[in-house]
Amino acid sequence: xxxxxxxxxxxxxxxxxxxxxxxxxxxxxxxxxxxxxxxxxxxxxxxxxxxxxxxxxxxxxxxxxxxxxxxxxxxxxxxxxxxxxxxxxxxxxxxxxxxxxxxxxxxxxxxxxxxxxxxxxxxxxxxxxxxxxxxxxxxxxxxxxxxxxxxxxxxxxxxxxxxxxxxxxxxxxxxxxxxxxxxxxxxxxxxxxxxxxxxxxxxxxxxxxxxxxxxxxxxxxx
Amino acid sequence: xxxxxxxxxxxxxxxxxxxxxxxxxxxxxxxxxxxxxxxxxxxxxxxxxxxxxxxxxxxxxxxxxxxxxxxxxxxxxxxxxxxxxxxxxxxxxxxxxxxxxxxxxxxxxxxxxxxxxxxxxxxxxxxxxxxxxxxxxxxxxxxxxxxxxxxxxxxxxxxxxxxxxxxxxxxxxxxxxxxxxxxxxxxxxxxxxxxxxxxxxxxxxxxxxxxxxxxxxxxxxxxxxxxxxxxxxxxxxxxxxxxxxxxxxxxxxxxxxxxxxxxxxxxxxxxxxxxxxxxxxxxxxxxxxxxxxxxxxxxxxxxxxxxxxxxxxxxxxxxxxxxxxxxxxxxxxxxxxxxxxxxxxxxxxxxxxxxxxxxxxxxxxxxxxxxxxxxxxxxxxxxxxx
Numbered sequence: 001x002x003x004x005x006x007x008x009x010x011x012x013x014x015x016x017x018x019x020x021x022x023x024x025x026x027x028x029x030x031x032x033x034x035x036x037x038x039x040x041x042x043x044x045x046x047x048x049x050x051x052x053x054x055x056x057x058x059x060x061x062x063x064x065x066x067x068x069x070x071x072x073x074x075x076x077x078x079x080x081x082x083x084x085x086x087x088x089x090x091x092x093x094x095x096x097x098x099x100x101x102x103x104x105x106x107x108x109x110x111x112x113x114x115x116x117x118x119x120x121x122x123x124x125x126x127x128x129x130x131x132x133x134x135x136x137x138x139x140x141x142x143x144x145x146x147x148x149x150x151x152x153x154x155x156x157x158x159x160x161x162x163x164x165x166x167x168x169x170x171x172x173x174x175x176x177x178x179x180x181x182x183x184x185x186x187x188x189x190x191x192x193x194x195x196x197x198x199x200x201x202x203x204x205x206x207x208x209x210x211x212x213x214x215x216x217x218x219x220x221x222x
Numbered sequence: 223x224x225x226x227x228x229x230x231x232x233x234x235x236x237x238x239x240x241x242x243x244x245x246x247x248x249x250x251x252x253x254x255x256x257x258x259x260x261x262x263x264x265x266x267x268x269x270x271x272x273x274x275x276x277x278x279x280x281x282x283x284x285x286x287x288x289x290x291x292x293x294x295x296x297x298x299x300x301x302x303x304x305x306x307x308x309x310x311x312x313x314x315x316x317x318x319x320x321x322x323x324x325x326x327x328x329x330x331x332x333x334x335x336x337x338x339x340x341x342x343x344x345x346x347x348x349x350x351x352x353x354x355x356x357x358x359x360x361x362x363x364x365x366x367x368x369x370x371x372x373x374x375x376x377x378x379x380x381x382x383x384x385x386x387x388x389x390x391x392x393x394x395x396x397x398x399x400x401x402x403x404x405x406x407x408x409x410x411x412x413x414x415x416x417x418x419x420x421x422x423x424x425x426x427x428x429x430x431x432x433x434x435x436x437x438x439x440x441x442x443x444x445x446x447x448x449x450x451x452x453x454x455x456x457x458x459x460x461x462x463x464x465x466x467x468x469x470x471x472x473x474x475x476x477x478x479x480x481x482x483x484x485x486x487x488x489x490x491x492x493x494x495x496x497x498x499x500x501x502x503x504x505x506x507x508x509x510x511x512x513x514x515x516x517x518x519x520x521x522x523x524x525x526x527x528x529x530x531x532x533x534x535x536x537x538x539x540x541x542x543x544x545x546x547x548x549x550x551x552x553x554x555x556x557x558x559x560x561x562x563x564x565x566x567x568x569x570x571x572x573x574x575x576x577x578x579x580x581x582x583x584x585x586x587x588x589x590x591x592x593x594x595x596x597x598x599x600x601x602x603x604x605x606x607x608x
Contacts, residue, residue, distance in 0.1 A: 114314075114316065116312050116314070116316040117316050117317075117318060117319075119275075119277050119303070119310075119312075119316070120310070120312060120316035120317075120318070120375075121318070121329070122276075122277070122302070122303040122304055123275055123277075123303050123304075123308060123309070123310045123330075123376075123379070124329050124330035124332075124375065124379060125304050125307070125330060125332050125333065125379060126304070126329065126332070127304060130332075134329070135318055135320075135329075138320045139319065139320055
């Protein structure tokens, strides 16, 4: 059993969720409530990782993260290290890959909040921030939980993009999914089986806990 | 009834906008007064209410309430809805679905010390007859109960003006009558301007002190229901108020000081506005209540007052009341009036029967054609309106 790979996988999933949920809240709410030029383009860009083959997306990210590319060079200058074959690299790649899983459920949830409920809150004297925290956030809670569950589970299972960007460096970029693949390549079916069962259990428990949270949230009265 | 040009209290609204939603509104609502904005759907009523609440920013004009400027396009003032302190009851109530009735009311109480909010919210809910339902969520409340929570929430804000956007449209007729009665009772407790948006003329006439007729964002006339229904300023207002007896005619002024209207072969006695000269084209209106049927069996002296003769082209019996439509040889326009069904039967009224009626001179209201379509404020409620 590759415990280090499990740790990398869990770290990657937790950090992806922590970073992506605020982004998803902001982007999802903006797309749901605002009208602006280029909105359709923006929505298409968010959805793109859903339809792109992971290896293609991974290939482009690998190019973008290279020190020859402007983004990779900027990162190198700011942090002193490269992105390819590092945990930071696979975390960034994971953020891009999971963007639609975080944004879309939240966007749909915000679209389900009637605009006059928001306006009623303003008329009650609640500031835009209070309206967000006390009225909108509880109402989009089920969407937020869905986004969290999808992002977490998808990150645990992501394979192609992580392999392209991170390779399979022990303790750094080798996630459980990649470790399973390595074991199968080495004809260690028993090892692969244990890790697959663990991944399945972790995914199942996570989703169960998350959906339990959603049920206990205030969405029930909506 | 005349309006002061800059009232120190109450709600004063003057808004203009060319588009996308045209606005040309000019009215005042005094503290404690209930002003109903009436007009057809899509006439800009809700937009006007949203502009007052600060949810819509018009191009030009001003909104003042209780001596405070909420909006002044020229001065660049536009207070947020939070700072206007208004109570707004939305058409579909817009309750917060994840909060109980009590928490909904408490949400409008940020100005109240935290410890007092729950008790005060309960008092407001008791005020609208919802004691015992504080813990219910909106989904578990009936339409009428939701409306009451919305009213309690609007009042809990201790607003400077109360705005009601078609508050009775989403409930059944029985509940509507009950809620209307409750609003009339509630009015006695509050001394702020109340604006009611409705397309229901009966509701407006029953609840409001004054009505303001709105069409395409333009305030055409305001006054008491009685004044508006008897003396509309234009054929358009008459039409918007669902009044049918509008006819074309010519002004008559005799040397003996007598004035009237020439309507086909008839010379009708009527008072003419000062700005109307003999021979001017005009429209005139007579309320159905001022049409008196000539009794066939027993002619009376009253028949000398503006008698006209036609035939019954339609008679619709609605319970105890018969709606009679008369047609005339000289015009395609028809005259409607109502009469007790038993009286219609006693007089042998039926389709095709020739009938004589008197148009009471006191009720005959002349609307000059040349007059401006939109009257300035002074003329809005000029002589004869109230």
